[in-house]
Amino acid sequence: MSALEYTPYVADCPSRQLLDRIGDRWSVLTIGSLVDGPQRYSTIANRVEGVSQKMLTQTLRALERDGLVTRTVFPEIPPHVEYELTDRGRSLRNVLEPLERWATEHMDDVAESRAEYDAR
Amino acid sequence: MSALEYTPYVADCPSRQLLDRIGDRWSVLTIGSLVDGPQRYSTIANRVEGVSQKMLTQTLRALERDGLVTRTVFPEIPPHVEYELTDRGRSLRNVLEPLERWATEHMDDVAESRAEYDAR
DNA sequence: CGGAATCCCGTCGGATACTG
DNA sequence: CAGTATCCGACGGGATTCCG
Numbered sequence A, B: 001m002s003a004l005e006y007t008p009y010v011a012d013c014p015s016r017q018l019l020d021r022i023g024d025r026w027s028v029l030t031i032g033s034l035v036d037g038p039q040r041y042s043t044i045a046n047r048v049e050g051v052s053q054k055m056l057t058q059t060l061r062a063l064e065r066d067g068l069v070t071r072t073v074f075p076e077i078p079p080h081v082e083y084e085l086t087d088r089g090r091s092l093r094n095v096l097e098p099l100e101r102w103a104t105e106h107m108d109d110v111a112e113s114r115a116e117y118d119a120r
Numbered sequence C: 001c002g003g004a005a006t007c008c009c010g011t012c013g014g015a016t017a018c019t020g
Numbered sequence D: 001c002a003g004t005a006t007c008c009g010a011c012g013g014g015a016t017t018c019c020g
Helices: A014-023 A025-032 A041-047 A053-065 A087-105 A107-119 B014-023 B025-032 B041-047 B053-065 B087-105 B107-119
Strands: A069-074 A080-085 B069-074 B080-085
Touching: A014 A025, A014 B025, A014 B087, A014 B107, A025 A053, A025 A087, A025 B014, A041 A053, A041 A080, A053 A069, A053 B107, A080 A087, A087 A107, A087 B014, A087 B087, A107 B014, A107 B053, B014 B025, B025 B053, B025 B087, B041 B053, B041 B080, B053 B069, B080 B087, B087 B107
Parallel strands: none
Antiparallel strands: A069 A080, B069 B080
16 A cells, blocks of 8 residues: 555655666666576677666666666676566566567657658 | 667667657656646646756657647637647557556565665 | 746766776 | 776756746
8 A cells, every 4th residue: 555655746756766767778778688588797788789888787786776687696707697687677577568669669650750840 | 560670779779769758757757647638837847746847848849749749829818838648649658657657566665675785 | 827048067977997 | 707996078957037
């Protein structure tokens, strides 16, 4: 019932900050790159084109802190680190995937609307 | 078929910019404030607590440009402007609502994870 | 009432260099 | 390989002022 008291429309409600985090550019793509199982840091970096290592590390740390991904270090040389979605992370992915799909499916229509808007 | 060629994981793909826009903090809340029909500017401003008038206007313009909301000016004094979701806007809302709900429903769990993470 | 325009500061985030 | 640390420029976004 406590969840019903949260609403992101209120400025200082914690759910607004959470919404910011999970709607974040790199968070969405990072989580998406983990859908098909655990991945190494370098693999994620390759999948999420254009992300700097600073932002990727920062994003992964935040996701780990929020209990959305786990970080596993294999004591090897050279280092080997794997990131994996938790159950909670997967449940979030389930609502992010439609968003990602919406973006790709409506890209053409949006581009058309933009052209019309800019023309007038 | 063209939609299949878009993927936000590629740096310069237009869908990435679109994903940024629609995942944006103010965009999500602004769209959400329009679910129950057309609203005046001031009403939206009140519902989305903490939004500055600059950001609200900017957000509404972007949403209008992308064909997600319509802007209707009533020639009255004082001015009267109403914003309303388009069909496309409503389809987007349908995928944003689960995201918003996820944030409120998992807020407690996430807060707990954060506390644990920070403690160690 | 619903903006537009300007100023200005904070932080986001990229580039670079270094390390276990 | 998987980071950390530092520097620093760009710009997001708030506060303020003015307008039709």
